[in-house]
Amino acid sequence: MPVIIDGKELAKEIRMNLKEKVEREGLKPKLAVILCGDDPASAVYVRNKSRACEEVGIKYEEYKLPATTKQEELISLIDKLNNDNEIDGILLQSPLPKGLDIQEAFNRIDEKKDVDGFNPYNVGKLTIGQDSFVPCTPYGIMKMFEKYNIDLEGKKAVIVGRSNIVGKPMVACLLSKNATVTICHSKTKDLAKEVKEADIVIAAIGRRGIVTADMIKDGAVVIDVGMNRNDEGKLCGDIDFGAASKKASYITPVPGGVGPMTIAMLMNNVVKAYENRHK
Ligand code: NDP
Secondary structure, eight states: OOEEOOHHHHHHHHHHHHHHHHHHHTOOOEEEEEEESOOHHHHHHHHHHHHHHHHHTOEEEEEEEOTTOOHHHHHHHHHHHHHOTTOOEEEEOSOOOTTOOHHHHHHHSOGGGOTTOOSHHHHHHHHTTOSOOOOHHHHHHHHHHHHTTOOOTTOEEEEEOOOTTTHHHHHHHHHHTTOEEEEEOTTOSOHHHHHHTOSEEEEOOSOTTSSOGGGSOTTOEEEEOOOEEOTTSOEEOSSOHHHHHTTOSEEOOSSSSHHHHHHHHHHHHHHHHHHHHTO
16 A cells, blocks of 8 residues: 555644744734635635635735736736735736736736746746745645655656646756656647656646556556546546555545645745745
8 A cells, every 4th residue: 555645734734833933933924815706616725725824824815806807907906916015925816717817917926925936037946946936836745755755866757737837847846856857748649658657647637537547657656736526526636546546655645635735835935935025
């Protein structure tokens, strides 16, 4: 049986350490969250983020915008938050309603308040190995490797999914630890062949049944980023946990794996933003 990577427990440990630091050092970090439209999943994510802020001692402010919001209105809110000296971090919850350009909005967020690490300045710094805000999901995955002493050097890592928020920043994180990295996507010719060679598999697709257990090499480390609903409406990942567990040496469950780590690393980035701004 594989080791099940307990993201829930590790995330709690990270939040508790941050809370202790915030109290001990008298820090007063503040996060502003923009929620635009009425995507039900986004509402849940935002609620979880606000709860985590409360637990850690981060002030939280939410800006709810209607689905009819115009790009100029969104940009003008971001400008206002950029100029608000009380605010350390700005998070724009994705997805945005149709017609709004999310990358243009990310580009506008002050790089010092860019706690999601999606502004091109931080993306660039991460890529060239300089200190930056690391996007929370890849950052959380790296913390899991660290906690479980999973050595990445010289290992072959295969990421399935090339989004700007998960797959691409994951490449930079893995390279920084000397893994050999392959990134696959919907145009990859032979996904099974690529995945079968992987010591580390990271699935970030958002669909079940693309990466299957028979593609996984015996002893591989399996990280499931996907968040889907199964036929009973229950949260599940991209990979069949039961079947993949028969092959993997380490595996993350869904729920209780990558999800809580993403939020914990957001808390980490907000505290970091506060510290950087008050140095
Ligand atoms: P995107 O939809 O932006 O990207 C999905 C990626 O999967 C794309 O690169 C796409 O390829 C690739 N893909 C789709 N079909 C195939 C296929 N048949 N074979 C190979 N690759 C394929 O998703 P995100 O990165 O935003 O999210 C991925 C999943 O992770 C979602 O379930 C999301 O909810 C979850 N997620 C979870 C987080 C957490 O904290 N646990 C945080 C962020 C996301 P192409 O580029 O060619 O279209």
